[in-house]
Amino acid sequence: MTQNLVITSSPHIRAKDTTRSIMLDVLIALCPALIASVIWFGPRALLVSAVCVGASVLFEYLYRKLMHLDMTIGDLSAAVTGLLLAFNLPSSIPLWMAVIGCFVSIVIVKQLFGGLGKNFANPAIVGRIVLLVSFATPMTNWPVPLSADAVTGPTPLGVVGAMAAGVDASSSATAEVIALPSYLDMFLGKIGGSLGETCTLALLIGFVYLVARKVITVTEPLAFIGTVFVLSWLLGADPVFHILAGGVMLGAIFMGTDYVTTPTTELGRLIFGIGAGVLTVIIRLYGSYPEGVSFAILIMNIVTPHIDNLTRIKALGAEGGKKA
């Protein structure tokens, strides 16, 4: 009897989640912050985001096509990278610079290392760092929220950094410009900064969504944010300010949970979060850059293979530890 039966090794059923569905969940989780960015920084925030997503997908398409590789734009990972990179840029950035950032992220950091799953560093983070060191001025010109006419001002962290550097905050001429925003303004995102990082509320909504959808576990974000809070408090800085300011929320929730470039075990993720938190606070308080989240995550990305090796799980009933 001839029957057209498929023979495969078990299991014969698979869970519904796919790489694409996970990436789609991340994109959905980023939407509240995207909406917030448009509210605070106007339609240009949307334009920068759209250009970054479009350019990232295009670069991935062209690379895979030219190199005769499987087409992977359908997994949506390039779109996620593009949107995350946009979130790390000021809304006033010249668009051609943003496109260069996308090229660095997608082609250099991701595809040259073998594409999705093989890159050792977070593409969006490296894209942002390259832009920051290449185009320091446009990358640190922060539009003031709700200002129609491209007024720029410092970020809260920039203010604190300037104070620390010895600018006389008490002189009446500068006090107005560099007054620190209220916690409420910081929580809602009505502060200067990269377009997607300012609204803590929106990012937290995304966080809850990702945890509820089981895309991420709470380990790394809580460890990261908690470490920044505790350490900045121990070192005499304002802990609430430090978790609300800059890219801690965006970094902890969306960049430090990137599967590819962070540890795979829960213990490893805890270590990653604590390490990134410590580095962030040290760079902020003692480094010459006012913000350190990107560098902290990049450094932790680099040590991730070592964390993975140190946090191997012992199999049930296995003899000995790690040795063969």
Add this chain to the structure above:
Amino acid sequence: MLSIFDKRLKGVRAPHCKNTMDCATQQMPVPDKVFICMSQHMGPPCDVLVKPGDEVKVGQVIGDSAAFLSAPVHSSVSGKVTSIEEIIMPNGTRTKTVVIETDKQQTYHESVKKPQVTDRASFLAAVRNAGLVGLGGAGFPTHIKFNPRNLNEVDTLIINGAECEPYITSDYRTMMERGEDVMLGIQAVMKYLEIPNCIIAIEENKPKGIARMQELAKGLSGVKVHPLPSRYPQGAEKVLIYETTGRVVPEGKLPADVNCIVSNITTIAHLALYLKEGIPLITKCLTVDGGAIAKPQNVEALIGTPIKDVIDFCGGYSKEPRKLLMGGPMMGTALYDDTYPILKNNNAILAFDESLAETKPETPCIRCGRCVRSCPVKLMPLRIEDAFLKDDYQGLQEYKVNLCIECGCCSFVCPAKRQLVQTNRLAKARLRKWMQEQNAKEGGKK
């Protein structure tokens, strides 16, 4: 984050699909022909004891082996042996099969009578004579399992009624329909093997089964029912022992080394039947389900019945089947046609249509760690795959691929649809070969 401190074993929330839970077992009529396979247990196949032309009766031994790891094979029908054929088993091995044309009379052989059981030796002999093997799927001869070297140290009998595989409900039907037999069997094992405690472990998705077992176990000292979380693979031996007793079976050891004996619940019910009436293992309750079966139900079929006859009894195929499984969807074996006979350790026949037959393409690993979080024996499948692809045998040893229980959780959860457990199977085999080669090399040096 709490999961770092969570000592419970993982697993996956596989869909239950226990559609046939309330389907009482239907007796299947005697088929025209049965095909009784000589390899229905773990260990060397039996030798055929009959020849073409012989008349056989129900319960007559038609295959046996002098090997340690074996169990006799009985005729499930009365009739005439027409031929001895060789068939290719789903796992690729060839084995002899006795083909019997049935006379539909089902007359019992004179050996079928209540056995004389007085002590441990006669009890173990009875277990062997019943032809019992582990009916949960592995087919390990029961009389060997019941007689470990350290039998006197064994303090717990664990009855496996977890039935964690999706779709399958045959063990549940055993609980509901043959509960008294289960208790009889348990008492006999506890008595003759002198085991003081018995834990009947059942997944929480069978509340009626738990209630029924609790009710029947009321008067029995040392017997208790342990509800398990509904999480695949609770029924895997090592996982089950850990969940019910907290004991961890060390690498390379058996359950008896942690003073446990684990037995499937249906095996125990069949044992009781043999002790009561002398009827050996000649029938099997099967769940027949899946999207391509017209009338999904539970069926009691004679061992050796062709799968096609069983499916015809269940109304035939409702759609063109594209995948036919012996066993559950997580660990069952895919068959390449439906003429295979029912074996002792079959507990389900599942037929699926196109929708479940397609294989999704593999995409790159995104290191999400789901496989690590789902592994019930705490392996790291993504690292094993990595080591395997690099031919890194030392890595395979370090990551303990040999401890993989092949439950399939890693492949099930993988969003990149990677063939993780399949890789583990290959890796286990290659690692074994590599270690033999290494040992040979070292031996040569000396």
